[in-house]
Amino acid sequence: MTLALENHWGLTGTADGVLRILRETGSPWLRVVLDLGNFNFAADQYAEMAKLLPHTALVHAKTYTGGGLFYTADLDYRRIGRMLKDAGYRGYVSIEFEGKATPEEGLRESVALLREGA
Numbered sequence: 001m002t003l004a005l006e007n008h009w010g011l012t013g014t015a016d017g018v019l020r021i022l023r024e025t026g027s028p029w030l031r032v033v034l035d036l037g038n039f040n041f042a043a044d045q046y047a048e049m050a051k052l053l054p055h056t057a058l059v060h061a062k063t064y065t066g067g068g069l070f071y072t073a074d075l076d077y078r079r080i081g082r083m084l085k086d087a088g089y090r091g092y093v094s095i096e097f098e099g100k101a102t103p104e105e106g107l108r109e110s111v112a113l114l115r116e117g118a
Contacts, residue, residue: 004057006033007048014042015051022055031055036080037062037096040073046083053087061093063110066101077117 011017022030032055039045061080064072084093093114097106 002029002031002057003027004031004033006035006060007038007052008035009038013038015039015048018052019055031057033058033060035060035062035096036075037073037098040071045073046076046079049080050083050087053083053089056087056089056091058091059084059089059093060096061110061114062096062098063106063113065097065099065106065109067099069098069100077113079117081114081117 005012005018005021007013007015007018011021018032022032032052034049034052034056036049036059039048042048061077062073062075095107095110095114097103097110099106101109
């Protein structure tokens with residue numbers, strides 16, 4: 001069993017904060033849920049993502065069809081797809097839909113967006 005820590009807010013709002021927890025815990029069973037939309041306010045969100053890729057067990061791909069409910073992250077999924085491939089990531093990518101569109105429309109468009117980046 002693996003426990004996965006998501007980058008979110010507070011201490012886990014930066015890659016360095018997440019890595020600090022991983023390092024200080026020292027457990028091989030603690031990994032990362034990389035939420036691609038949660039580095040939206042970082043100076044370089046892709047650099048933050050890259051730091052966590054070697055420790056990632058699951059990726060949350062945030063999408064915002066119809067505009068975001070709270071904010072909209074402009075994510076380059078082609079670039080992210082290359083980053084995942086280059087890092088050798090072979091795990092799951094889940095869709096975390098936070099848009100104003102209907103779930104049917106949002107999920108359909110999200111799948112298409114992610115397939116373009118794959």
